[in-house]
Amino acid sequence: MSSCSSQPQTHVVQTVSISYTQLKDKGADLSAKIEEGFGPNGLGILSIADVPGYSSLRQNLLHLSPRLAGLSDDQKRDLEDPDSRYNFGWSHGKEKLESGKPDTLKGSFYANPVLDKPTSDPALIQRYPSYCGANIWPRSALPELEPAFKPLGKLILEVGMLLAYHCDLYAFQGMKMLEDDGLEQILRRSRCHKGRLLYYFPAKHSSCSQDGESMSSWCGWHTDHGSLTGLTRAMFKKDAVEISCPDNAAGLYVKSRSGQLVKVVYGEDEIAYQIGETTEILSRGRLCATPHCVRAPLGEAAFGVDRSTFALFMQPDCDTTKREYVKSSCRTAFCGNLRRLRINSQFRPCAYLFLLLAGFGNVLSNLFRHFYVSFSVFNLFTAFSNASTVPVIVRDEKLKFPEVVHIHQQLIPSRGSLTFGEYTEKLLDKYYHLKM
Structure with a gap:
């Protein structure tokens, strides 16, 4: 026994x-x-x-x-x-x-x-x-x-x-x-x-x-x-x-x-x-x-x-309707704040970067795909880091994110910003088999 x-x-x-x-x-x-x-x-x-x-x-x-x-x-x-x-x-x-x-x-x-x-x-x-x-x-x-x-x-x-x-x-x-x-x-x-x-x-x-x-x-x-x-x-x-x-x-x-x-x-x-x-x-x-x-x-x-x-x-709604911009001064300010947060990076897959780049919809979609699909992100991250403004896609009833967070850079798509829905679809790729 x-x-x-x-x-x-x-x-x-x-x-x-x-x-x-x-x-x-x-x-x-x-x-x-x-x-x-x-x-x-x-x-x-x-x-x-x-x-x-x-x-x-x-x-x-x-x-x-x-x-x-x-x-x-x-x-x-x-x-x-x-x-x-x-x-x-x-x-x-x-x-x-x-x-x-x-x-x-x-x-x-x-x-x-x-x-x-x-x-x-x-x-x-x-x-x-x-x-x-x-x-x-x-x-x-x-x-x-x-x-x-x-x-x-x-x-x-x-x-x-x-x-x-x-x-x-x-x-x-x-x-x-x-x-x-x-x-x-x-x-x-x-x-x-x-x-x-x-x-x-x-x-x-x-x-x-x-x-x-x-x-x-x-x-x-x-x-x-x-x-x-x-x-x-x-x-x-x-x-x-x-x-x-x-x-x-x-x-x-x-x-x-x-x-x-x-x-x-x-x-x-x-x-x-x-x-x-x-x-x-x-x-x-x-x-x-x-x-x-x-x-x-x-x-x-x-x-x-x-x-x-x-x-x-x-969770927030997933669709987005308009584009706004966050100035680099805001981005820099939040980087300092981020270092003071008690964040366990092992269990923060991607949400910080994408949620602050965009509305909730695109963000989750991109995270799902990350864990099943490989793609190049270096050029976009370099452009993001050096840009004076960062495009942010949000709903008409927009989410008021504090500032931009740039961690988990490997999940940034090769082009464009993300809504939470797109981020969701990418995150699904970590936990589910790809659609045939």
Whole structure:
């Protein structure tokens, strides 16, 4: 019989928690808790407790996850969308692990919980397929999914908007800021929020591997590239019966600002929120994103155990409509500020440069492609470094980036600036196979 008694001791931290009653009070001063959870010395995560109706919505959706994964191959194939790089509908074995191998450990179902079809503009759909495509629901194979997915996604979005309001009060205190420039309004304008229902398949055999990859055995180390991510606590099942996690060392891990690996826990009836790289940039480092991963349970008790969870990725809109310019003096000023930020470059793939060169849409598209496609960037970076002005593509409802950041130069495209949507398509190339 195998034994995992040699597992290292786990440092466990409870998330900073804010009650829903406090959160919805716009007169409440939550800056201390926002700073504790999201600030430069925080873990980049906090949770909201006592949200009305949340517990039943969570149960309704997560119980459907094994049923979705258990549909026939033909039924799941009908839910796939290669044109969006499997970012709508069902995805399994398309994403790549840290090792570069296809990820067959989990399946995902993606949908926009607010808009079934964010736009009818064919140019935008072609340009930003991972955000502007249409939802694909299994209305015949699993009709319960859509009415369970949408309400939970909308509730997490609504609570996230309230949290974004208080984040703005903390991040921009003492600074001049137009109402439309804050995180809350940026997210309210967006059509591109994306929900992801995840199903981690049961282990086929027990494992006590303690190698370097075991910490991120269910989900590799990464930092969210968007603005704000809402998370349910995971549900574990064995033989279709809900159980507690069979391994105390398994779960969500984050890397603290000091480099310590910490397991983060929060209540079953709490919604956790994590900061993404975009918000870190827009807040000038006052709100910080944090690298995180998911560790699978080990040992005999983990055999046959599956895991279901749901994440809502809240992010700015992806399309852009006009061009502006940032003067070199601003660029120089921000370079000094950047050196004072506590940035772990290993987990800041590309967001800094692209978000400040452009609107949110092009930026993410370019990051996705970076990790699968090689291209020459030296000439553009040289021109960017020497230019007196830098072109910035933004929306009419533009994002107010502080100044230009020039790190991760290898991700700059050979020509032009980027929107967040294009940046998204490039980032997808790191985690998904290229479209044929």
